[in-house]
Amino acid sequence: MKLNVYNPAPLLFSLTSAIFLYACTNGSNQTTLKQRTSHLIVIGVDGMSPDGIINAETPVMDQLIKEGSHTLNARGVLPTSSSTNWASMVSGAGPEQHGITSNGWERDDHTLPAVTTGREKIFPTIFSVIKNQKPDLKMAAIYDWGGFGRLIERSILDYDRNGEDEDITAKLAIDYIKSEQPHFLFVHLDHVDHAGHHYGHKTSDYYKSVTKADKLIGEIIQASKDAGLFEETIFIVSADHGGIGYGHGGETLDEIEIPFIIYGKGIKKNKRISQEVYQYDNAATVAYAFGLKQPYAWIGKPVKSVFEGNPDPVLDKNTVVRVPAPVIIPKPNLYEPAGGLFIDENAVLKIESSDEVKVRYTLDGQEPTENSPVYSDPITLDKTTVVMARAFGAGQETSRTAKAYFRVVHSDNGNGxxxxxxxxxxxxxxxxxxxxxxxxxxxxxxxxxxxxxxxxxxxxxxxxxxxxxxxxxxxxxxxxxxxxxxxxxxxxxxxxxxxxxxxxxxxxxxxxxxxxxxxxxxxxxxxxxxxxxxxxxxxxxxxxxxxxxxxxxxxx
Known part of the structure; x- marks a missing residue:
């Protein structure tokens, strides 16, 4: 009878090998997190929508887009309020994790507790992540809206200032860059949001406020050049939310879509980001640029594809790559969607778009497809019509659907x-x-x-x-x-x-x-x-x- 004798040697060898491999791999993960920049500046503009960048005079941001990477279809979180979205931007997580669910949130007065806390007993932000892993890095936060300060761990900052307005805030940032050459600086500008509330989004005065933000961004970038930091700096320009009419806080694309522009050292040029980007990916991208391990509770993912040497992500074959949507004329105005009311007259439909795409449309409220008519010339509408239009580019490139509601009525028919x-x-x-x-x-x-x-x-x-x-x-x-x-x-x-x-x-x-x-x-x-x-x-x-x-x- 042959006995099955247990020989522990192969298992011991396997365990030894596994331990050795784990040690090497684990050590490798800790040591090969590559630091891709020594300086990074995030400039967040409160209430600056993609529409603002498209329609305002923004030569600085236009240059950043051309010389860097961008998407104008990044998404904030719900609700589209300032506190919730600024917290998500610096925390690498959404309100479900950090617990900041409204502008009424206070550290000692809130409904939903954070899933975890770090310094100052709030959800860990990018500031504490930097401090914990690279304590020698010099950090600062300079913000136009005082409420921003309660969302971050101010006690660990080397410099923490609340400017009285956008000009003072930008000047504080410029002076600090020149005198202290910080490794990480977060600048918050608030005046665009004020313009949206006071004048209305998509108005000429709102666009003027975006133009001013563009000018201040340019001055901050110039300060990095004057300080000799420019060649070693990455810049991120983004926003907390957009807006519609005189406000925000709702669930429309106008409110939730935000720009995400990244530019500078080691960033790919003239690149439109193909994958989805979310508010909480901002902090994760900063952590990646500094070679930091992000907290387990973060859900944000770094936008790795924008860094030179990194491939684009492999997208699902059904994933849509967004291009700018066509604009239906008459344009939306404050709360009025595109189209409008026409009393005792026909409406004229016009559609504007870039030259690189084809615009296909429908007049029956159905989603346009690649088989829908191509728009070329203005169309006269003599009755109430729902217009849908989409831009189609190369391959999987398409836009979200632009919608317009043309209401045609005659004053002698008893309507009202x-x-x-x-x-x-x-x-x-x-x-x-x-x-x-x-x-x-x-x-x-x-x-x-x-x-x-x-x-x-x-x-x-x-x-x-x-x-x-x-x-x-x-x-x-x-x-x-x-x-x-x-x-x-x-x-x-x-x-x-x-x-x-x-x-x-x-x-x-x-x-x-x-x-x-x-x-x-x-x-x-x-x-x-x-x-x-x-x-x-x-x-x-x-x-x-x-x-x-x-x-x-x-x-x-």
């Missing part, structure tokens, strides 16, 4: 919407309209706030009209509002979007018979930015702003 306007104080949700007396009443052709002039900061509106239903079936209604709103069909609540919040969309469905349905919409503005749009879709009807030619003052 009645409204009652109210004012009050202390409202945090829709008031009880039955207990209020309207300050003015009137009618307009659509359910839009801008149809009513001379509004106060806190106000409410009640709209009433009859919606013509051509075909019986299931209809879905949408309210997009900043702040609260509700929609009723035949006195039944269909959509509840109440409360104080940014531009958020909520929806509900109703089974409707052919004929006239009583449509009522109530709205209130808690303060600050405001917006209201009503959409619907139904049998054979693509999602669109409820057309003015389907709204009537009377049932008959």
């Amino acid at each position: 919407v009645r409204y009652d306007y109210f004012e009050g104080t202390g409202w945090h949700s829709l008031p009880l309209f039955e207990k209020l007396k309207p300050l003015k009443s009137g009618s307009s052709f659509q359910i839009r706030i801008d149809s009513i002039n001379d509004r106060k900061d806190q106000f409410a509106i009640r709209y009433s009209t009859y919606l013509k239903i051509e075909q019986a079936g299931s209809y879905k209604f949408y309210l997009v509002s900043d702040d609260g709103s509700k929609l009723f069909i035949n006195n039944q609540l269909i959509v509840d979007n109440d409360g104080g919040h940014g531009a958020i969309e909520r929806s509900g469905t109703a089974e409707l018979e052919a004929g006239m349905a009583l449509l009522e919409v109530t709205y209130f503005n808690e303060g600050g930015g405001y917006w209201l749009d009503t959409y619907y879709k139904g049998p054979g009807i693509p999602k669109q702003i409820i057309p003015a030619d389907k709204l009537f003052l009377n049932r008959e």
